[in-house]
Amino acid sequence: MLQVFQLLVNGVMAGAILAVPAIGFNIVFAVLQISNFSIAALIAVGAYAGYTANVLLGLPPLLAILAAFLISGAAGVASDRLALRPLRGYGAIAVAIASLALNMVLENIVRFIFGNDVRSLDVPMMRDWIFEGIHVGPQAVFNFLVAIAAMVALFSLLSFTTVGRAMRAVADNPTLANIKGIDPEKMARLAVFLGMGMAGIAGVLLALDTAVDPTIGMRVVLSVFAAAVLGGLGSIPGAVVGGLLIGLAEQLSTLVVPVAYSSAIGFAAIILALLLFPRGILGDR
Amino acid sequence: MSLLRAAGISAGYSGRDDILKDVGIEVGACEIVAILGPNGAGKSTLLKTIAGLVTPRSGTLDFDGRSIAGLTPRDVSRRGVVFVPQEANVFPSLTIQENLEIGGYLDRKEMKARVAEVCERIPVLSERRRAKARTLSGGERQLLAMGMALMVGPRILLLDEPTAGLSPLAAETLFRMIKLIRDTGVAVTIVEQNAILALNNADRAYILVDGRNARSGPARDMLEDREIRRVFLGDVD
Numbered sequence A: 001m002l003q004v005f006q007l008l009v010n011g012v013m014a015g016a017i018l019a020v021p022a023i024g025f026n027i028v029f030a031v032l033q034i035s036n037f038s039i040a041a042l043i044a045v046g047a048y049a050g051y052t053a054n055v056l057l058g059l060p061p062l063l064a065i066l067a068a069f070l071i072s073g074a075a076g077v078a079s080d081r082l083a084l085r086p087l088r089g090y091g092a093i094a095v096a097i098a099s100l101a102l103n104m105v106l107e108n109i110v111r112f113i114f115g116n117d118v119r120s121l122d123v124p125m126m127r128d129w130i131f132e133g134i135h136v137g138p139q140a141v142f143n144f145l146v147a148i149a150a151m152v153a154l155f156s157l158l159s160f161t162t163v164g165r166a167m168r169a170v171a172d173n174p175t176l177a178n179i180k181g182i183d184p185e186k187m188a189r190l191a192v193f194l195g196m197g198m199a200g201i202a203g204v205l206l207a208l209d210t211a212v213d214p215t216i217g218m219r220v221v222l223s224v225f226a227a228a229v230l231g232g233l234g235s236i237p238g239a240v241v242g243g244l245l246i247g248l249a250e251q252l253s254t255l256v257v258p259v260a261y262s263s264a265i266g267f268a269a270i271i272l273a274l275l276l277f278p279r280g281i282l283g284d285r
Numbered sequence B: 001m002s003l004l005r006a007a008g009i010s011a012g013y014s015g016r017d018d019i020l021k022d023v024g025i026e027v028g029a030c031e032i033v034a035i036l037g038p039n040g041a042g043k044s045t046l047l048k049t050i051a052g053l054v055t056p057r058s059g060t061l062d063f064d065g066r067s068i069a070g071l072t073p074r075d076v077s078r079r080g081v082v083f084v085p086q087e088a089n090v091f092p093s094l095t096i097q098e099n100l101e102i103g104g105y106l107d108r109k110e111m112k113a114r115v116a117e118v119c120e121r122i123p124v125l126s127e128r129r130r131a132k133a134r135t136l137s138g139g140e141r142q143l144l145a146m147g148m149a150l151m152v153g154p155r156i157l158l159l160d161e162p163t164a165g166l167s168p169l170a171a172e173t174l175f176r177m178i179k180l181i182r183d184t185g186v187a188v189t190i191v192e193q194n195a196i197l198a199l200n201n202a203d204r205a206y207i208l209v210d211g212r213n214a215r216s217g218p219a220r221d222m223l224e225d226r227e228i229r230r231v232f233l234g235d236v237d
């Protein structure tokens, strides 16, 4: 029983971190109607931006996270402009495939600059807190809180600001938004910046959780995509729900299957979601 | 001097033949002009062309003495030419309040006061400000779309079948509102299925058939023209 509670706690913490890039994936999907799989490489870009800020420049983790947000966001916008935007006229599938190629290019740029070595961020080792037999790492709690804060910030931006409303208007009906005076290109750039910035934040959180290497994004991208699909492509609350469910499912699955198979949970979740609720739990399109 | 002048307009959708063939209309300041004609005549295409959603292949399109041909929809709106499409004319996942605020996106000064003003004019909106637009009935949705258009202080409204889905009574009310809006100095171009209702409320009208100008004239004369009543308005008496 204790083990189940432990896994539930771990699952919620892992799920919150997965939800951050899942939101990023979905905000891009909502505004551009495009699946941008280069999010995996932008998680890695964020992780290395955080590493550079934290280890090489000696900045504290929160500033490293901010740097990762800005650099992944900017890299996302620049690479979208160069590699994906010219293909938009050829349809969503063409862009999705191009984003896979872009992902490889970006990942290899990271590899070229930083090499293949596994590196870790400069944070103190801390003893776990133990509540009624359940272990919780202070670092994991920090990461969880940062994930929540990032989601609340993005959610507030979308809900309570003019530019957030404008972005949701473009997601709803791009033609009408244009008639009402909203520049769809500007909103598309902003959505990519915010979405890939979220991926960057997740990169640092994953790096803080374990370590940094160029495949850090590829290791989680299936779970991220599963969270986005399960919650409903294009839905921000859906990404949060999807992230938590995938996080929990991956942890709880270790009760019945070997840990090595827990990444298959992502596949299973995508298939189940597409069979049971093709539009995702909170999708409405 | 007319406020809006379209002349010799040919236009169509990409990769297809012209839908509009040499169409011309003029709308004076403070004038209500009805665009009538059978389904598929090109009425919506004409409004979309003026609004910048369809690019004219030939002809001239002037608003207030300056060309608006080839402008993006948002630049056309910025000039004060505000188009309310026939369908998909609100943002379903935004609340009514948010829809109105997006309606006023081009001019965000005194947003609160202007939302209040529009709500006063269209009371059904103020009762449900926090509801998502997707929960509105067809008629309420049309009123919201109108309300959004009023948020920017338009100089001319282009309305595509705004009474679709309204009861006859609600349609009358909407036309009364349109006249009040006109009285504040706004020109109105309205596509309307109910030709009698439109001619009773408009100053002038154009009839389009198969993408061409068929007839035009003062609304009153057209109402009394037996041939027009028989051929275009489906009047059988």
Ligand SMILES: Nc1ncnc2c1ncn2[C@@H]1O[C@H](COP(=O)(O)OP(=O)(O)O)[C@@H](O)[C@H]1O
Residues within 6 Å of the ligand: B013, B016, B019, B037, B038, B039, B040, B041, B042, B043, B044, B045, B046
């Ligand atoms: N987006 C579009 N793409 C291609 N053809 C269209 C499109 N919209 C309308 N049409 C065609 O243009 C013609 C005129 O349509 P429309 O302007 O909507 O007529 P009306 O509003 O008078 O009923 C019709 O034959 C219609 O099929």
Ligand SMILES: [Mg+2]
Residues within 6 Å of the ligand: B043, B044, B045, B086, B160
């Ligand atoms: Mg029409």
